[in-house]
Amino acid sequence: MEKLAHSNSNHFVGRYAYVSPVPTISRPTDAAATIAPEPNLEAKLAESGLSDKKPLDREAGKVPVLGDLPGVGGLFRNNDTTAPDSTRSPFGLKPPAAPESAGQAFLNSEWLQSAVPSNQLRGSLDVEAKRELDNLQKARDALHLRMLQETVDAALPKTSTVEIVDRAEAQPAQSPTLGQRIAGTLTGKVERTARIAVETNVADITPLGFPKNSAQYDPFFMQAEFEKIRSKPILEKVIEKLNLNETWGKKTDSGGKLKTEETLQRLNKSLDVRQVPNTGLIDIRVKSDKPEEAARIANTIAEVYRDYRADKSKQMALADVEKLKEKLGEQEQKVAQAKEEVERLQRESNSQLTDVSSPKPAAPAPVPQPEIQTRDNSFSVFSLNVSDVSFKLAAASLEKGVMPEPASVRSAEFINALDYRDPEPPPGVPIAFSWERARYPFAHNRDLLRFSVKTAAAGREPGRPLNLVLLLDNSGSMERADRVQIIHEALRVLASQLQPQDKLSVVAFARTARLWVDGVSGAQAGEVAEQVSGLTPQGGTNLEDAMNLAYQTALRHYLANGLNRVVLLTDGAANLGNVEPDTLKRKVEAHRKQGIALDCFGVGWEGYNDDLLEVLSRNGDGRYGFINTPEEAVTGFAGQLAGSLRVAASDVKVQVEFNPNRVTVYRQIGYARHQLTKEQFRDNTVDAAEIGAAESGNALYVVEVNPGGEGPLAIVRVRYKIPGTADYHEHEWAVPYTGKALSLDQAGPSMRLAATASAFSEWLVSSPFAAEVTPDELLGYLGGVLEVYGADTRPKKLEWMIRQARSIAGK
Numbered sequence: 110m111e112k113l114a115h116s117n118s119n120h121f122v123g124r125y126a127y128v129s130p131v132p133t134i135s136r137p138t139d140a141a142a143t144i145a146p147e148p149n150l151e152a153k154l155a156e157s158g159l160s161d162k163k164p165l166d167r168e169a170g171k172v173p174v175l176g177d178l179p180g181v182g183g184l185f186r187n188n189d190t191t192a193p194d195s196t197r198s199p200f201g202l203k204p205p206a207a208p209e210s211a212g213q214a215f216l217n218s219e220w221l222q223s224a225v226p227s228n229q230l231r232g233s234l235d236v237e238a239k240r241e242l243d244n245l246q247k248a249r250d251a252l253h254l255r256m257l258q259e260t261v262d263a264a265l266p267k268t269s270t271v272e273i274v275d276r277a278e279a280q281p282a283q284s285p286t287l288g289q290r291i292a293g294t295l296t297g298k299v300e301r302t303a304r305i306a307v308e309t310n311v312a313d314i315t316p317l318g319f320p321k322n323s324a325q326y327d328p329f330f331m332q333a334e335f336e337k338i339r340s341k342p343i344l345e346k347v348i349e350k351l352n353l354n355e356t357w358g359k360k361t362d363s364g365g366k367l368k369t370e371e372t373l374q375r376l377n378k379s380l381d382v383r384q385v386p387n388t389g390l391i392d393i394r395v396k397s398d399k400p401e402e403a404a405r406i407a408n409t410i411a412e413v414y415r416d417y418r419a420d421k422s423k424q425m426a427l428a429d430v431e432k433l434k435e436k437l438g439e440q441e442q443k444v445a446q447a448k449e450e451v452e453r454l455q456r457e458s459n460s461q462l463t464d465v466s467s468p469k470p471a472a473p474a475p476v477p478q479p480e481i482q483t484r485d486n487s488f489s490v491f492s493l494n495v496s497d498v499s500f501k502l503a504a505a506s507l508e509k510g511v512m513p514e515p516a517s518v519r520s521a522e523f524i525n526a527l528d529y530r531d532p533e534p535p536p537g538v539p540i541a542f543s544w545e546r547a548r549y550p551f552a553h554n555r556d557l558l559r560f561s562v563k564t565a566a567a568g569r570e571p572g573r574p575l576n577l578v579l580l581l582d583n584s585g586s587m588e589r590a591d592r593v594q595i596i597h598e599a600l601r602v603l604a605s606q607l608q609p610q611d612k613l614s615v616v617a618f619a620r621t622a623r624l625w626v627d628g629v630s631g632a633q634a635g636e637v638a639e640q641v642s643g644l645t646p647q648g649g650t651n652l653e654d655a656m657n658l659a660y661q662t663a664l665r666h667y668l669a670n671g672l673n674r675v676v677l678l679t680d681g682a683a684n685l686g687n688v689e690p691d692t693l694k695r696k697v698e699a700h701r702k703q704g705i706a707l708d709c710f711g712v713g714w715e716g717y718n719d720d721l722l723e724v725l726s727r728n729g730d731g732r733y734g735f736i737n738t739p740e741e742a743v744t745g746f747a748g749q750l751a752g753s754l755r756v757a758a759s760d761v762k763v764q765v766e767f768n769p770n771r772v773t774v775y776r777q778i779g780y781a782r783h784q785l786t787k788e789q790f791r792d793n794t795v796d797a798a799e800i801g802a803a804e805s806g807n808a809l810y811v812v813e814v815n816p817g818g819e820g821p822l823a824i825v826r827v828r829y830k831i832p833g834t835a836d837y838h839e840h841e842w843a844v845p846y847t848g849k850a851l852s853l854d855q856a857g858p859s860m861r862l863a864a865t866a867s868a869f870s871e872w873l874v875s876s877p878f879a880a881e882v883t884p885d886e887l888l889g890y891l892g893g894v895l896e897v898y899g900a901d902t903r904p905k906k907l908e909w910m911i912r913q914a915r916s917i918a919g920k
Contacts, residue, residue, distance in 0.1 A: 238454050242447040249440040254515065256433040257476050258877065259426070270422060271415040274390065275304040277404035298379075298396040301403035303411040305391050307334055331391070335382045338393065338414050341373065344380075346413045348372050351406065379403075380410070477876045478784075480776045480811075483769040490790045492783040492797035493562065493761040493806040493827075494727065498711065498735040500526035500866075503873065504906060505737045507913040515874040519723075521779030523870040524807050527903050529859035531805055534565040539757070540827065541565075542842045547856035550890075551868055551881045555774075555811050556850045559863050560765070562827055563805035564757035573833065574671040575611040575631070579603065580659040581641065582652075582679035582712070583617040592680070594739040595712050599678060600638035607631035614662045615641050618655030628666045652679070656696060663705045670833070672756075674731065675700075676708045679722070693721070697729040701796070706730040727782065730759065730799060758829035759799040760837075763808065764790045766824045771846055774813040776878070778867045790828060793837060800829075809867050811878075814846070821845045853890055858897040861890045862904055869911055884915035 279301070309330055337343065348354060348369060357375060358367040367375075381394040393410050397403035481489075499522035503513040534541035541563045549557040581596070607613060611631030616624050626637050659675045667673055697707050707729030709722040726733035762785060767775055789795040800806060814822065826841040853864055865887045871879035872887075891908050898904045 238447070238451045242444070242451050245440070245444045245447050249437070249444050250516070252433065252437050252440055256430060256437055259430050259433060260476065270308040271411075271418045272306045273303065273408075273411050273415060274306050275302075276411075277301040277303040277393075277395070277407035279401040279404045298398050299400045299403055300381075300394050300396045301400060301407050302395075303393045303404075303407040304385070305393065305411050305415070307331075307389055307391055331384050334391065335384075337417070338382050338391070338410065339377060339380060343410065343413055343417060344373055344376050345369060346417075347406065347409050348376065350409055350413070353406075356402075376406070379406075476781055477871070477878055478777045478779075478781060480774050482774060483767045483772050487767045487769055488787040489765040489767070489775065489777055489810070490785040490787055491763055491777070491780045491808070492785060493763050493800065493808075494521065494780070494783045494798040495525050495800060495804060495806045496522045496726075496733045497526035498522055498723065498733050499870075501735040501737060501741075503870075504910055505735075507910050507917070510917060512914065512917055513873055518870055518873045519779060519782075520867050520870040521783070521808075523866045524779060524809055524863055525805075527862055527866055527907070528898075528901060529559075529561060529805070529807065529863060530898075531561045531563050531859070533803075534563065539565055539838070540829075540840060542825065542827070542840070544825070544842075544844050545857065545860050546822075546847070546850045547860050547864070548850050548852045549811050549864070550853050550886070551879065552811060554813055556814050557853070557860070557864055558810040558812055558822070558844070559860060560763075560808045560810075560825055560844075561805050562761075562763070562800075564800050564802055574668055575607065576663060576666045576668045576671055576673045577607070577611060578614045578616060578659045578663045578666075578675045579641075580655055580675055580677040580679075581615060581617045582619075582655075582677075584619040591739070592712050595736050595741075596678060597642045598739045599710070599712075599736065600642055601635075603676070604634035604638040607634040612666050612668070613637060614659075614666065616655060616659045616662060617641065618651060618658075620651055622651065622655040622658040624658060624662060627662065653693065653696075656693065660696075660700050660705060663700075664703070667704070672833075673705045674708060675705060675729075676710065677722075677725075678710050678712060680712050691724075694724050694728045697725050701728065701730050706799075708732045708734075710734040710736060712736050727798075730796065732801075756799050756832045757802040757804070759832050760793070760797040761800050761806070761827065761829040762790050762795075762797045763806075764826040764828070765808075765810070766826070767812070768818070768820045768823060770820055771815055771818040771822050772812050773815050776811045778809040778811065778871070780808065790826070791839075793830075799832070807863065809863060814850070816849065818846075858894045862894050862898075862907075865890050865894075865911075866907055869907070869914075873914065884911050884918075887911050 353372050353376065354367045354369060357372055358365050361367070379396045381396075383392050383394065384390070385392060393407050393414075395403045395407040395410070397406065499517055499519040502517050503523075506513040506517075531543040532541055543561040543563070545559050547557050549555040579600075609630055609632040611634075612628045613626060613631055613634050614624065614628050615626035615637060616622055625641060629637060656675075656677075659677075663673055663675055701707070707725060708731035709726040709729075710732075711722050711734070723733060764787070783798070785795065785797070812822070822844045824841055824843055826839060828837060828839040830837050853861060856864075868879060868882045869884075869887055872882040872884070888908065888911055891904070891911075895904050895908060
């Protein structure tokens, strides 16, 4: 498992041009040896918790900067090579002086006040403040990504650094030497030996400038381990496990139970610990009057010491994560201060026509779902959110010759971007369930399960009108010819789907929001679309004010028995008003509870704010789409908008109950942001996603199957609400065990397509679970699949994306 995590880390660094400096995390115990030889044995023992002695003060409160690390040189070094934690950023770079920023001090200088016009000065400082914020956010995101990787790594089982090579035996295979026989005759005791192999602990978090898993020679390591083996915590555990207080007490004249201190002294006298010359092996020798007892004690000491080292290794990993969390909190504060500075400068700015967006707060890559032991939790519950935006964003990024941002890669949206041609529901049945299983080639002894839920085809509900408010971004960032054409096509598609009983309103926004059309009949939608298409984009982007006006308009025309929706068309490049996703999310949630859904459709790749729009749509009971070309507005937007207007099921939740007698381990791929608890499955107050008519949602699980178990693999349940009512329906299906699964290359095209899409998404973000994935293997599993899907362009697009990513990564 350690090899998996390390190879994955190298894979990540090799494929991305930007590698943010990450702080060196000092291990609380032996791992400090990876940085420098340990100069003091007492210090090592004190750090390990096995000695009462205090370590020498090593300039407490000082931490190394990047310039101190081999291979980095003086690149990040300043005159002060060490500094207290409280005055240093987590990346070894000095933060700006407080309370007056460097930019503000520059602004206040007399020479500059007289030489440069104030409006030019303000604009320059505004750009500089945004650049500083962007750098801090990149550093924050790199730190967050490292924390996520370490969190996953800490959860993975570790190979022990201590291995019992030879167990002690009461009757050894080899006859005792002459010296041993003489010693036994003189003392009346026999000696038995357990041999262990000991490795040094290597820090998982490798500092910059050091090769992976490098460790300098520590001359005190073996001696320190001898002392640990003979230490009070280890031997007291041995005494407790073997009940030596009573066993040895019976051998005394009194026959009473010994005190632990007395037993400890006796055990220490009978114990000898030695290193096998020129090796990493240690012999644990124990003398006793009985060979069985000597062997048993020697083996137990070896086992207790091995378990101690494994436990310390786990504690070290968890301590690393906690330190990273602490550093991340400090970095978040710096980001918040920088944001306040940007907002202050924007308020002071006199510019009226600029549309340069603030650096968007880039979200970290979603944490991959961990493997879960079924005996600990057999229920996997999630909201069935169906979207393909992440797949489209990745394609747009690769078309520009750039690897996708890890934060924008969501596996579930790669899986749901493809049509697997699953069967339609039979007549009169609202939803259909499909499943398939194959061997998973990228993990040992694992199968891949795909579940699919598909709704029946249906038109708009008769007699249920629509109150729709179109919220149209008309800012300067939308003035590009391709985006103007995308908006024109999207408006034409929207107009074609409205009916005379519907109400249509249009709010266009730039620096301010304006209500252009107020509650006209759907019969006039075509005329409205032509008029709105002629608006000239200009100015900044005040999304907050625009949303306020759109919701006010939707509430004014609210239809108690109809569909009430706000449809947002934007690139998400908001730069005025409050642009924090959490603040806008609360606004969306409040109106969702009043019955107004929000659909978000992103336009154009460059400068696109995926994180903001994904958060808003996920919390607004709406659809999330992405349109990168006018052609996609005609095809993809039409289908997704139709899903918004023909909702087949709302609050859709899926519960997979795995059978512990058949499935021992499971891991869901994707849906990290849509997880629910077992109790929330039937809690109608907990909101979930919606699915349109003739739409399918898919989920993939990597599972370990017990072929000797009993019963089905799982029970899958789906619970949803009939739109416009308070009526909830629930369906369930058993997933039977059908014997040994086929290998993936022998599985059907739908299974190979789903496996390839999901593995590719995990490879793009260097997931610890994708260490064995390569683009060449993925292309191999797509062999023959494209021909099956014929005119469907998505599988061909996936193949092109894999080839393009392989080419970019190779460079």
